[in-house]
Amino acid sequence: MPSLDDYKGQNPTWCPGCGNFSILKTFKDAMVELGIDPHQFTIVSGIGQAGKFPHYLKCNTFNGLHGRTLPVATGIRLSNHDMLVIAVAGDGDCYGEGGNHLMHAMRRNINVKLFVHDNQIYGLTKGQASPTSMEGMVTKNQPFGVLSAELNPMALAVALDCSFVARGFAGDTEHLNGLIKEAINHKGFTLVDVLQPCVTFNKVNTYEWYRQRVYHIEPEYNPKNRIEAFKKALEWGDRIPIGIIYKNNRPIFEERIQVIKDIPLVRQLFNVAKIEKTLKEFY
Amino acid sequence: MDYSIKIGGEAGQGIQTIGDTLARVFSRAGYHVFTNQDYESRIRGGHNFFQIRFSEKPVTASRDKIDILVALDKESIEQHEKELSEYGQIIYDSATLKQQHEKSYFLDIPFVNLAVKHGGNKIMANTVATGAVLGMLGMELDILLDIIKVTFKKKGEDIIKANIDAAMAGHDHAVKECIKCSFSAAPISKPKMLIAGNDAIGLGAIASGCKFYAAYPMTPSTGIMEYVASKAKEYGIVIEQAEDEIAAINMALGASFAGVRAMTGSSGGGFALMVEGLSLSAMTETPIVIALAQRPGPATGFPTRTEQADLNFALYTAHGEFPRVIFTPGTPEQAFYLTNKAFDIAEKYQIPVIILTDQYLADSQWTFDNFDLSKIKYTDYRLRGDTFKNLKQYKRHAFTDSGISPLGVPGDAKHLVVTDSDEHDEEGHIAEDAETRIKMVNKRLFKKLPLIQKEIEPPLIYGHSNPEIVISGWGSTYGVMKEAVDELSANWDIAMLHFSEIYPFPPINKFNYLKVLKNAKMTICVENNATGQFAKLMKAETGYTFNTLINRFDGRPFTVEQLLGEINAIIR
Numbered sequence: 001m002p003s004l005d006d007y008k009g010q011n012p013t014w015c016p017g018c019g020n021f022s023i024l025k026t027f028k029d030a031m032v033e034l035g036i037d038p039h040q041f042t043i044v045s046g047i048g049q050a051g052k053f054p055h056y057l058k059c060n061t062f063n064g065l066h067g068r069t070l071p072v073a074t075g076i077r078l079s080n081h082d083m084l085v086i087a088v089a090g091d092g093d094c095y096g097e098g099g100n101h102l103m104h105a106m107r108r109n110i111n112v113k114l115f116v117h118d119n120q121i122y123g124l125t126k127g128q129a130s131p132t133s134m135e136g137m138v139t140k141n142q143p144f145g146v147l148s149a150e151l152n153p154m155a156l157a158v159a160l161d162c163s164f165v166a167r168g169f170a171g172d173t174e175h176l177n178g179l180i181k182e183a184i185n186h187k188g189f190t191l192v193d194v195l196q197p198c199v200t201f202n203k204v205n206t207y208e209w210y211r212q213r214v215y216h217i218e219p220e221y222n223p224k225n226r227i228e229a230f231k232k233a234l235e236w237g238d239r240i241p242i243g244i245i246y247k248n249n250r251p252i253f254e255e256r257i258q259v260i261k262d263i264p265l266v267r268q269l270f271n272v273a274k275i276e277k278t279l280k281e282f283y
Numbered sequence: 284m285d286y287s288i289k290i291g292g293e294a295g296q297g298i299q300t301i302g303d304t305l306a307r308v309f310s311r312a313g314y315h316v317f318t319n320q321d322y323e324s325r326i327r328g329g330h331n332f333f334q335i336r337f338s339e340k341p342v343t344a345s346r347d348k349i350d351i352l353v354a355l356d357k358e359s360i361e362q363h364e365k366e367l368s369e370y371g372q373i374i375y376d377s378a379t380l381k382q383q384h385e386k387s388y389f390l391d392i393p394f395v396n397l398a399v400k401h402g403g404n405k406i407m408a409n410t411v412a413t414g415a416v417l418g419m420l421g422m423e424l425d426i427l428l429d430i431i432k433v434t435f436k437k438k439g440e441d442i443i444k445a446n447i448d449a450a451m452a453g454h455d456h457a458v459k460e461c462i463k464c465s466f467s468a469a470p471i472s473k474p475k476m477l478i479a480g481n482d483a484i485g486l487g488a489i490a491s492g493c494k495f496y497a498a499y500p501m502t503p504s505t506g507i508m509e510y511v512a513s514k515a516k517e518y519g520i521v522i523e524q525a526e527d528e529i530a531a532i533n534m535a536l537g538a539s540f541a542g543v544r545a546m547t548g549s550s551g552g553g554f555a556l557m558v559e560g561l562s563l564s565a566m567t568e569t570p571i572v573i574a575l576a577q578r579p580g581p582a583t584g585f586p587t588r589t590e591q592a593d594l595n596f597a598l599y600t601a602h603g604e605f606p607r608v609i610f611t612p613g614t615p616e617q618a619f620y621l622t623n624k625a626f627d628i629a630e631k632y633q634i635p636v637i638i639l640t641d642q643y644l645a646d647s648q649w650t651f652d653n654f655d656l657s658k659i660k661y662t663d664y665r666l667r668g669d670t671f672k673n674l675k676q677y678k679r680h681a682f683t684d685s686g687i688s689p690l691g692v693p694g695d696a697k698h699l700v701v702t703d704s705d706e707h708d709e710e711g712h713i714a715e716d717a718e719t720r721i722k723m724v725n726k727r728l729f730k731k732l733p734l735i736q737k738e739i740e741p742p743l744i745y746g747h748s749n750p751e752i753v754i755s756g757w758g759s760t761y762g763v764m765k766e767a768v769d770e771l772s773a774n775w776d777i778a779m780l781h782f783s784e785i786y787p788f789p790p791i792n793k794f795n796y797l798k799v800l801k802n803a804k805m806t807i808c809v810e811n812n813a814t815g816q817f818a819k820l821m822k823a824e825t826g827y828t829f830n831t832l833i834n835r836f837d838g839r840p841f842t843v844e845q846l847l848g849e850i851n852a853i854i855r
Contacts, residue, residue, distance in 0.1 A: 010712055039697045055712050060693035062540050063703040064533065065563050071530040075537020078521045079495060083694045104526040259519045266542040266692060268519050270492035272659050278486065278514065279654055282476040283311065
């Protein structure tokens, strides 16, 4: 069984007080509790403060390009579906630069676990608006305030019949721990949007701001009802629900590809002699 | 003999079916065959043609003169009547075209009527036309009938019989009515293989153990994906049509990271979207093979036509400094072997390799006696299973004498495989210090580059060994340059210098091609682009300047006559 010591990575370079610290701690705890060893999974990340995440623990890592976590994660899963593949991205990374990939990953239902560190701001580039920044927020690049409507990732995911849609809060680690485990145990593409205060650049959506608004989704709520889920997903403002908003049992993409039904692609052997037969088709 | 047949008509009329079938009949009869296609970016209408040239001698390009024109529409006659050779014939169906031609070289064959009468359906008009062409050539129908039996196997005996009857009706009609036909083309030897550039790349990828192909459809590269997809089940290949080219290359890189050989392909516009991924391949040292099938740009350009104008793009695109390899095959055979070499080199040195072709090569079919599978190299350079497990220590980007670090398959051992698009340390974690940076650049670039350079084969010289005139080029102009050399060899000491492994630029230690160029009285660089990009590369890499350039940039390939005309204008 792994211990927390096995998960000790490099020292984070995040700002003191950053919401990412508690996500990191909670994630490590969850992995230890699930009994998963570092070599048994791969984290694909992009660029942004969230992109540095895999360096601060122990795991196989592909820290790729901004916005491109999901295509890389998809390629890994299709080549080795014995490997647990986790994608970690920020709100700019996943909802802005990589928005198209998110939409299609949800359509495919590739069995990748996506965690979005959503601080409603660009941290690494020092405080510009992200797709989830609130309308009216003034930044150096948005001198007249954010003029575009904020993206609602939960509603988008329910609309696309994403297999598992949840929201967590970095300030509620016990709850987040449960969500991480549920997401990893769920079969299908999972989106967990984690609200995460940026203490340096986002002066609007602070710990305090979130604490006043977030509430645990009622235990009697049925996340399998898509219409109800859509209503729940639209809740934002004075009250922000955290927990599992929606889940379904759609078949995963990997299982629908005939050639990898039994053996992962990476373990399938190749023999050039077989080509002789195919060559004959050109005569 | 050296016959050219052109089938012209609107998109959707079945030009390609007739052309493909005839080409197959000729290759099975043992002839050397060359086909090329000219089509518009539309599914119905417009004017398209399919041209087949066949001969007892090797043929590697199209000629301007046509011996048989199969005109499926009026425009085919308007555009191509002037291309007829001395004994040329045009066959057409006056009922379909609603026009009658009285000139002696027109032969009216009621394709539709014969199809309805003998095949029971006008859909078989193309089979009638195919049979008619063979009748004009004095060929028996046995090969065609075999092809029909295989093609329509799934559709049942009735359809097979109807098509056979339709083919025979067309054949017999032509034999009886084509009094002026003086063609003769009996089978001459054992069957040859007939293969197009795109199929050869797809086949080369499969023969190299490619297990993953992700791409977004884009003419003229789509044929590669289609071929690989057609074999996906048989060879256990995952094929995914990505949401865009950015996703395609990133998926392929993910697959490669996970331990399988992966490839993507596109044309210029799609490759432009992949450029960031090209740079990612370089930084993370993740092997990848990219097929770049050129078409004329800028932007959407001529979507279905040909050009060699993306050489500079392939050479210089992507941010940062890193080694890359570019192959520019001139024939489907070269495309097959070079695709194999691309996979080998990409994995051996953990770099991106680009196979640069164009629409002309992608869609042209050539005949060959055989592809030799014993020349296929398959070495698995990855660390897997027990070999990986038994390592005491592992660092994905370890500094080594060769600059090549161990490429482990994640999950196969307790060792972690870590890589990063940021500059990173030996383990693969983000690094910021200058010392690591210098060592990494040394490793990725300066240590690997000389090793990669050694893998590059020199250009091919064809013709005179000590030529007065040298014509030089790269990629798809191989065939037409070769034929030009054949034609001009009677009067001149002439040779072709063809570059198919273009970058890193071939060193002169294996073959001093610079000496050949410098000893010649006239050197001509032939390129299907406006600015002579290869000539400039030659100058930049070697200091050598070609005496003159021949460029064509109208979106069409060179024909033998046109190239001869331009060369003659220079040397006479």
